[in-house]
Amino acid sequence: MKNFLPAPRQFLRWLAGAAVAATGLSMALPARADANLEPLTNLLPEPGSAGLGVVTHFERSPYLEAGNRYDILPLYLYEGQQFFLHANRGGVKLKMNDTQRVDLFVEQRLEGFPADRLPASLAGMATRDSGIDLGLSWRYRQSWGTLQAEFLHDIGGFSKGSEFRLGYTYDWRSGPWSLRPSLSVALRDARLNNYYYGVQGSEATAGRAAYSPGAGINTSLGLYGSYDLSQRWRLLAGVSATVLDRQIKDSPIVQKRVLPGVYVGAAYDFGGRKREWAQENSPTWFKLLYGKATDDGCHLLKIATGQCLSTAKVNPTSITAIQVGKPFLQNVNGWPLDFVGYAGLASHNDHGLQANGVQLDLFMKAFYSGFPWSDRVKTRLGMGVGVSLAQRAPYIEASSQALEGKPTSRMLNYLDPTLDVSLGDLLGSRVLKDTFIGLGVSHRSGIFGSSRLLGNVSGGSNYIYTYVESAL
Numbered sequence: 001m002k003n004f005l006p007a008p009r010q011f012l013r014w015l016a017g018a019a020v021a022a023t024g025l026s027m028a029l030p031a032r033a034d035a036n037l038e039p040l041t042n043l044l045p046e047p048g049s050a051g052l053g054v055v056t057h058f059e060r061s062p063y064l065e066a067g068n069r070y071d072i073l074p075l076y077l078y079e080g081q082q083f084f085l086h087a088n089r090g091g092v093k094l095k096m097n098d099t100q101r102v103d104l105f106v107e108q109r110l111e112g113f114p115a116d117r118l119p120a121s122l123a124g125m126a127t128r129d130s131g132i133d134l135g136l137s138w139r140y141r142q143s144w145g146t147l148q149a150e151f152l153h154d155i156g157g158f159s160k161g162s163e164f165r166l167g168y169t170y171d172w173r174s175g176p177w178s179l180r181p182s183l184s185v186a187l188r189d190a191r192l193n194n195y196y197y198g199v200q201g202s203e204a205t206a207g208r209a210a211y212s213p214g215a216g217i218n219t220s221l222g223l224y225g226s227y228d229l230s231q232r233w234r235l236l237a238g239v240s241a242t243v244l245d246r247q248i249k250d251s252p253i254v255q256k257r258v259l260p261g262v263y264v265g266a267a268y269d270f271g272g273r274k275r276e277w278a279q280e281n282s283p284t285w286f287k288l289l290y291g292k293a294t295d296d297g298c299h300l301l302k303i304a305t306g307q308c309l310s311t312a313k314v315n316p317t318s319i320t321a322i323q324v325g326k327p328f329l330q331n332v333n334g335w336p337l338d339f340v341g342y343a344g345l346a347s348h349n350d351h352g353l354q355a356n357g358v359q360l361d362l363f364m365k366a367f368y369s370g371f372p373w374s375d376r377v378k379t380r381l382g383m384g385v386g387v388s389l390a391q392r393a394p395y396i397e398a399s400s401q402a403l404e405g406k407p408t409s410r411m412l413n414y415l416d417p418t419l420d421v422s423l424g425d426l427l428g429s430r431v432l433k434d435t436f437i438g439l440g441v442s443h444r445s446g447i448f449g450s451s452r453l454l455g456n457v458s459g460g461s462n463y464i465y466t467y468v469e470s471a472l
Contacts, residue, residue: 050328050341051077052364052385053267055087055236062197062244064255065119071110072451074413075267076362076387088453091135101139107152108453109133111196115407115449115456121253125203128196130452132156133163145170154192161192176228183221188245190214197251208252216245224263232270238263270328270339270364283434283471285325285340291442291465293317293396300443300462304417311464315353317395319442319463321346325365336370342384342416346442350395357391361414361442377425380436384416388444396461397444409455415443420469434471439464 053075061069073087082093084103091105109131113122137150146169153162167184193213204210224238240261249257292311294303302308323344330338344361363386371379393401393408401408420438424430441464446457 049077049079049269050364051075051232051267051269053077053234053236053265055263055265057261057263059261060256060259061114062248062254062256062259063114063119064121064253066114066117066121066255067119069114070450072447073265073453074387074447074451075265077267077269089135099141101137101141103135103137103139105135105137106155107133107135109152109154110452115452121208121255124205125199125253129158131158159192159195161195162189163187163192177225178227179223179225181223182240184219186218186220188216188218193245193248197248197254199252211251211253213245213247213251216247218245218248219243232268234267234269236263236265236267270341282327285323285327285342285469285471287321287323287325287342287344287467287469289319289321289323289440289442289465289467291319291321291440291463293319293394294462294464296396296400298462300415300417300441300445303441303462303464309464312396315351315395315399317348317350317353319346319348319359319465321359321361321442321465323361323469328364336368336374338367338369340365340367342386348390348394353395354398355392357394359388359390359394361388361416362386363414363416365416378422378433378436380418380420380438382416382418382420382440384414384418386414386416388412388414390444394444394461397459401457401459404459406459407455407457408459409446409457412444412446412454412457412460413451415441415445417441417443418467420467423468432470436469437467438469439466441465 055073055075057069057071057073059069059071061067075087076085078085084091084093086105088110089105089107091103093101094104095102112128112130113125131154133152134155135150135152137148139146139148148165148167148169150165151162152165154160164187165184166187167182169180169182172179190212193216197213199208199211201210220240220242222238222240224236226237227235229235238261240263242259242261244254244257244259246257248254293316294308294310295312298308298310321344323342325340325342328339328341332339341364342361344363346359346361348357348359350356363384365382365384367380367382369378369380371381373379388411390410390412392398393410398408418438418440420436420440422433423435423437424432441462443460443462445460446454449456449458
């Protein structure tokens with residue numbers, strides 16, 4: 001583990017984000033001060049399934065005078081044969097059968113000081129950031145329940161601490177309903193607890209004494225459930241209570257020993273029973289695009305409604321990208337509605353304003369083609385939703401956030417609205433029937449600063465682009 005520690009934090013955040021974005025998608029709840037071990041897993045039971053969802057989390061902050069926390073956790077779902085991602089965790093399945101599973105993973109620890117409003121109790125202290133953990137987990141499943149153990153160590157040089165988690169869950173299902181009671185404990189070493197809940201000598205004041213909680217054990221109880229609205233839609237909910245170790249509770253910056261939490265969300269499974277991408281005749285979509293950044297006031301809604309279609313004249317920047325897609329579902333429920341999964345690589349040209357960088361986009365996209373004229377000129381209205389990971393925050397994001405004195409985030413939510421027409425229909429060429437030309441918007445955002453996973457960033461960027469896309 002020590003070989004990782006001297007590396008720059010920026011590189012490790014990029015590495016962890018890349019592992020999260022590139023490994024595929026499933027789901028778990030945030031690993032804050034609690035010891036929850038993936039309480040909402042198995043949302044995508046079929047290997048290769050993909051989906052999207054969101055969980056809203058309300059919890060009591062452990063920090064004095066910080067009140068309640070509100071967090072939105074976007075879920076970019078996929079469950080592969082070998083790879084997975086659980087929202088803030090991505091990794092590799094080293095072993096998997098009916099009773100056991102062993103994973104190696106990288107996880108963003110969603111723990112630390114409040115990002116939106118720093119209470120007076122923490123004023124003057126160095127920020128405690130979300131860490132980057134490398135972990136190994138083991139899961140043993142039987143009819144009487146599931147045992148799980150995992151070890152995590154901070155490789156980002158934040159706390160440099162370690163944690164060992166033990167948990168037990170029992171899965172109960174009846175028709176569309178499922179419930180999962182959970183009991184878990186987290187054995188946290190001194191470096192981990194001292195970083196998040198300690199007060200250094202240089203941070204001590206008359207009302208805040210220096211303090212080191214040392215190693216300790218947190219315990220969590222939870223009850224998590226889901227309800228299948230349909231074959232693909234699922235509602236999610238849960239409640240939990242975490243009991244902090246007494247040594248943590250005695251810290252002058254901690255307010256409560258018992259921290260309640262409530263989770264509410266929903267998820268959509270694109271995998272279905274018939275996955276088009278697995279068929280031999282399934283096409284592969286290739287898309288080339290070029291776009292320019294808009295001004296700060298030209299947000300996505302204005303662009304979509306045609307109120308703002310101009311690009312930046314001062315400090316202009318641009319992107320060039322290639323996207324590759326595979327169909328997941330076609331003609332859903334007999335409608336002219338298709339779902340395609342995409343991976344895209346974009347190159348930012350910031351024209352000397354800062355160093356150029358690349359951007360990885362993973363998203364699921366819905367296409368509607370049921371317009372009255374589509375039998376003559378096929379027209380598609382598309383909307384892609386997923387995650388975007390940038391090598392560095394694009395200039396238009398960095399500059400606008402700097403003006404407001406706010407941080408940037410490399411990983412943000414990604415939206416890709418488009419409108420295109422068949423070039424073959426326009427030219428009367430059957431060969432070009434499945435070649436489309438159109439307009440789109442490459443949009444990165446932090447969901448209004450309400451998601452710790454996305455760095456609590458309220459800003460973002462828009463690039464209006466033209467493109468050509470063809471199926472091969």
